[in-house]
Amino acid sequence: MRYQKKRTVKPFSTEEQTGKRKFPLIQKCIIEASLSNVWDDARREWFLVDIIDDAADKFTDRCQICNHVGLKKNYEIQNSNTQAKYLVGSNCIRKFIILKGTMNLEDSSILFKLETEKIEAYKLIQNLLPAILSIPTSQQLVKFHRACHAVLGRPKLAQDIEPAQWREFVVRIFGQPNPPKNNLDRVKNALFNPRSVPQVRVKIDSEREQIAVGSWSGITKTRQTRAESTLVRSDAYKIDGGSEN
Secondary structure, three states: OOOOOOOOOOOOOHHHHHHOOOOHHHHHHHHHOOOOOOHHHHOOOEEEEEEEEOOOOOOOOEOOOOOOEOOOEEEEEEEOOOOOEEEEOHHHHHHHOOOOOOOOHHHHHHHHHHHHHHHHHHHHHHHHHHHHHOOOEHHHHHHHHHHHHHHHOOOOOHHHOOHHHHHHHHHHHHOOOOOOHHHHHHHHHHHHOHHHOEEEEEEEOOOOOEEEEEEEEOOOOOOEOOOOOOOOOOHHHOOOOOOOO
16 A cells, blocks of 8 residues: 655745746846846835726736736836836735835735725725715715725824824825815815715615705705505505496
């Protein structure tokens, strides 16, 4: 009877996985756009800039450092020294890039996740901003409030936010450091006192579709109309004598 030798399976290590191959084309691509000529230093010069959806004009379905096709999103990275930029897939960032400020691929992967969540939150804030500056629905106000918490934490007052963090927040949502005071006040109210923001009142019809019926200040209340089934209109439910023979 033959006995097979037991194989020892090593635990997964991101560093070991990427170290099995040199990936010369990827290394060449990163080094050429970096200040350092040493691979391990060059891949530490990059940070995440933006997330590009497939509907954007600048989107490409091919990773610009590994040539993998079929991307659903682009993650734009920029070199902190040369200002060079690449549109890449998330796998290339996790496997080859050690984002600036982190020590290894594991820490870089954690930062990458946090940064992508932050960018997505800012995109949602920017999309909701026109409604917030006008008269939002309660749902829009709640989404805006939650997205702001995702990038600012959960401050109870404006004084709880670091000045540099608040300046970054204002610039990223308004595109300038000094937006009109009434717009900035509306954002502050939406963040710190959402009940004071006028809202579009909505009601829910039998099909559960939201219908705007006015605006008022405070939390939106909804009511649901009675659903009328087809049986109610059936002849079987008509009172005797109610129909002509």
